Amino acid sequence: MGSIHISMCTFVTSASVAAAAAWLYYATSPAQADGLRFPASLPPQTVVVDPLQFAVLGQNATFRSSSFTEFFNPTNTTPPFFQAFDPAFLDILGSNPSIRVIASNPGFAFAHEAPIWVQKTNEVFFASNDGGPLGFSDIDHNNQVSKVSLNEVDVAIKNARDATSALNVTVTALALPGTVQMTNGGTGPFRGNLLLVNSGRGNLPPSITIVNPEAPHNATVLLDNFFGRQFNSLNDVKIHPTSKKLFFTDVTYGWLNHFRPLPLLPSQVYRFDPDTGIIRVVADGFDRPNGIAFTKDGKTAYIADTGASGGFLGNNQTEPATIYAFDVDSKTQAFHNRRVFAYVDTGVADGVQLDNKDNVYAGTGDGAHVWNPEGTLLGKFFIGNTSANLIFANKGQLVILGETEIVLAQIAAEGFNLAF
């Protein structure tokens, strides 16, 4: 390690290329005997950042002061790319991965949340930013649910001039009924429909709706209150894999983004049975509960707490940017035994998804991060912009929502069935 001049490095994207080279970890490095073992040849679009190489930066290093505006990109690589911190990330990528932009609209955050893959038509649905930057939605204007066709993406990839250039497939907006207001979460398909959770707008109540994925996109409201009280602003949802009940988070972002009245309930997680109407709380004690996911056996739940992101209160990086794990009680399905699963270094962890080996993926301030089930950060799908959520599709397709762009990673890892 003697020849590595780490003190010359800066963490931010302005790092010089010369300094950046010192971060690349090769199998020939003398540190190999003590550190992680990466192969000498890496898959395309992949850089290795060995944790041992930045464990000590020295007194003269340039440290990051903002988790929101400064990225950890010591190789100064142009996004999108794969950033590996652990050799196990290479198993997730496989030998011939790719990552590229498939749709973009620099002026409109059309791809924020609620990603749902519908296998039947091979389409991915999603919602635009609700109440935030470039969302063009507010107390007077609803946000927009749209879709892209992965079949069209396949054709565009076949016709592309190379494996990495940005594509721009058609984004089709859905005309939804007025009962669907400020969609922020989604999963399914549930009984053949999109399952959307909506934050509400003004005094229009937050709700859970099912929406016909095909025209005329008619919707049915499943829930819009808690014993007569409006929710604050529903955020995200998953179907529990064994009980098939709906679990969702409620948080204060509608108020924090100026499109909902003052919160009147704690920020907490609920369980809802759409067949009996029975609803109850399964977890509380959060700052701002956000993304939700279960392992495929349904025994572990993950909740992302985006407390560090405060809407009009501003960002405060001393508050949580943390994914918590819980045991799902076999009798009550309440969430027990809360523990920290992962704290993210950039932005906040928002939407959470798992692959079929129980690795955990989350949208964060610089793209999507992935941890193994023990909570070790394996690597990042580094897009250089905020990603609120992502979704697996087909065999090894990971669709990453990046606000003003959608990024497709084609990798070895696969998701598991979220349709019930």
Ligand SMILES: *[C@@H]1O[C@H](CO)[C@@H](O)[C@H](O)[C@H]1NC(C)=O
């Ligand atoms: C840090 O910077 C100071 C002032 O430029 C210099 O004297 C010192 O040698 C540097 N230390 C290291 C470890 O590079």
Ligand SMILES: *[C@@H]1O[C@H](CO)[C@@H](O)[C@H](O)[C@H]1NC(C)=O
């Ligand atoms: C992609 O297409 C959309 C719709 O035509 C357009 O608004 C957008 O600017 C295009 N993106 C780029 C990067 O040109």
Ligand SMILES: *[C@@H]1O[C@H](CO)[C@@H](O)[C@H](O)[C@H]1NC(C)=O
């Ligand atoms: C983030 O997205 C914006 C809007 O599309 C774009 O102008 C900017 O270049 C992106 N940032 C990076 C680091 O790619």
Ligand SMILES: *[C@@H]1O[C@H](CO)[C@@H](O)[C@H](O)[C@H]1NC(C)=O
């Ligand atoms: C949409 O309308 C059709 C025809 O009336 C009905 O069968 C279906 O249940 C509706 N779907 C939703 C989600 O409301």
Ligand SMILES: *[C@@H]1O[C@H](CO)[C@@H](O)[C@H](O)[C@H]1NC(C)=O
């Ligand atoms: C940030 O959060 C901490 C912990 O809640 C609080 O003590 C501090 O006052 C906050 N800072 C700002 C600028 O709001």
